[in-house]
Amino acid sequence: MVTQxxxxxxxxxxxxxxxxxKLPVLGEMFPCPVLYFPERLLAIHLISLEKTSLLSPDTFVKLSDVLAAEGIKVIHLWEDVWHSKKEVVQSRLRAAxxxxQRIPARLTKVRRIDKPTLERFMDVHHLQVSTNAKFKYGLFLPKNYQRILKDDSPATLFLTQQMTIQGEALVAVASFSGGKNILREGKTFRSFELIRFANHLDCTVVGGLDKLLKAFVTELQPDDIMTYADRDWSDGRSYERLGFERMEATPPHTFWVNPDTWERYYAERLLSEKMGLHWVKVYNSGNWKFLKKMI
Structure with missing residues (x-):
């Protein structure tokens, strides 16, 4: 019997x-357990830090490709991510x-937000840290729509508290880069990047990203918008439904994890003298790169 x-x-x-x-058909090709939920065509790959010596950087891409061929979406869940962002991970797993709590985007109001508002939201509701962004937008649910919130949703208490104090609740955000002139196919395009998008914990704003994108496009008039989807969590199909074209897959990144704090560091940015001997080398699955053309 295998010990968990x-x-x-x-x-x-x-x-x-x-x-x-479990998916025993994968055999010894993938030494970490893969949980399969057939009614959702969803697999969750559980990666314990103590088993990383059994893995290689291409393990995750191989598993994603094997399951994608069967129409199965996979989530690669690392132990350090589970511990460092447990509330966000659990929210995303529940959503899967x-x-x-489903919130129709048509009930929300979209407007610019400032950097502190973005950073506070991202710190609580996104797996990754906030990064520098030129343009920041939020979706706000007015208090008069409080009635749509379900009593049994973990998000309801937090949203109603915001509504009581501010008359509205911030339920989703998106951040964008400044524009760059990109030469492609012999022409120059004014290109922007969608850097981050996040829903409030335990909420799904239906049509939220689409509404945020439309607000950005109306205001900035970009020639195209580029973005990345994290292959640990996403197959990118949601971007394709919004008119993005799948361009390429980027290689996996290597990180070092401090198992005392669960902090993860990019290997190429880490000075060797700052790294503990007991730190663990980990990888991600890389990203899918997408491009949405406006002209």
């Missing part, structure tokens, strides 16, 4: 509301099973 790591036990306990099964 503590991390694997925690995730299995959290997912006990769903009936899953359709457990989320």
């Amino acid at each position: 790591t503590r991390f694997e036990e925690e995730v299995n306990a959290f997912l006990s509301f769903q009936k899953g099964q 099973f359709g457990i989320s």
